[in-house]
Amino acid sequence: MISWLLLVAAGLLEIGWASAIKESHGFTRFWPSVLGIGGALASFALLTLAVRDLPLGTAYAVWVGIGAVGVAVAGVVWFGDTLSPGRVLFLGLIVVGVAGLKFLES
Template identity: 65%
Template structure:
C-alpha cells in the first residue's frame, strides 16, 4: 500500500508542477486551485507512504516520478527538446526509480 501511495503522490506532483505553468503567478483561479490541491494531496500521500518506507527511498522515488513525468510532459505538450541525450538521461532516472523499488521490496 505504501508504494501505491508513493506512486500516486508522484503522479500528483506531475499535475501540480504542470498546473504552475498555467497559474500566471497564481492570478488564474482554476489552475491555481488545481495546483495547490494536487500539491497538498501529494504531500499527504508522501507522508503516509513514509510510515512504511525509508525516507531517502521514498523522497527519491517521489521526486524522480515528478521530474520524469514533468520532463516528458514538457516534451509532449510544450515542445521541449527530445534529444537522444536528454531521453537517455531521463531513462536513467527511470532506471533509478525501478532500482529503488526493487531493493526495497
C-alpha cells in the same frame, strides 16, 4: 504494498500540480492555481502516508523521480519542450534509479 501505491499516486500528483503551476502563469489564473496548490497538498499528504512504512530516502527519491520524469514528458507532450537524445538518456537513468530503489526495497 499499499505504501508503494500511495507513493506512486503522490508522484503522479506531482506531475499534475507542476503542470498546473505552469498553466497558472505565476498564480494569475485562478483554476490552474487552485489545481496546482491542491495537487501539491494532496501529493505531500500521500508522501507523508507512504513514508510511514518506507525508508525516507527511498520514498523521496522515488517521488522526485516519478515527478521529474513525468513533468519532463508532460513538458514535451503539452508544452512544446524539446527532446534531445541526451535528455532521453538522463531521464532513462532516473527511471533506472527509481526502479532499482523499488527492487531493493521489495
